[in-house]
Amino acid sequence: MDKLVETAIYARKKAYAPYSKFMVGAAVQGKSGRIYGGCNIENASYGLSICAERTAIFKAVSEGEQEFVAIAIAADTPGPVSPCGACRQVIAEFGIEKILLANLRGEQRQVTIEELLPFGFTKGDFRC
Ligand SMILES: O=c1ccn([C@H]2C[C@H](O)[C@@H](CO)O2)c(=O)[nH]1
Numbered sequence: 300m301d302k303l304v305e306t307a308i309y310a311r312k313k314a315y316a317p318y319s320k321f322m323v324g325a326a327v328q329g330k331s332g333r334i335y336g337g338c339n340i341e342n343a344s345y346g347l348s349i350c351a352e353r354t355a356i357f358k359a360v361s362e363g364e365q366e367f368v369a370i371a372i373a374a375d376t377p378g379p380v381s382p383c384g385a386c387r388q389v390i391a392e393f394g395i396e397k398i399l400l401a402n403l404r405g406e407q408r409q410v411t412i413e414e415l416l417p418f419g420f421t422k423g424d425f426r427c
């Protein structure tokens with residue numbers, strides 16, 4: 300199995316999801332080669348919860364990584380997990396080209412950000 304998917308599955312085990320009980324893991328690889336894992340972290344004030352994808356990307360950025368090779372996302376879903384709109388927007392921000400969606404049954408699908416977020420808002424939209 301792809302190492303990035305394996306890391307996402309491992310990161311999922313750390314999820315803090317007492318409310319939804321839906322555990323998600325992600326792993327992003329920076330151009331430096333380093334891999335950063337992330338999990339979803341929920342809150343009693345539900346809206347403050349953060350997804351696994353954004354945890355992983357924000358961890359990486361806070362470590363100085365701003366260019367990425369790929370991201371993998373994994374959850375216990377019937378098919379490969381589909382990231383939420385907020386995470387699609389953050390993936391688009393960093394132009395991550397290789398996006399691997401996976402589940403725990405070993406099903407995997409590679410998609411592009413254009414497929415996930417067609418006609419998305421980008422920094423190009425407010426530069427005149
Ligand atoms: O791609 C996804 C979809 C959902 N979640 C989290 C948010 C919330 O904690 C829980 C249920 O939506 O799953 C993620 O982390 N990533």
Ligand SMILES: [Zn+2]
Pocket residue numbers: 350351352353382383384385386387
């Ligand atoms: Zn999300």
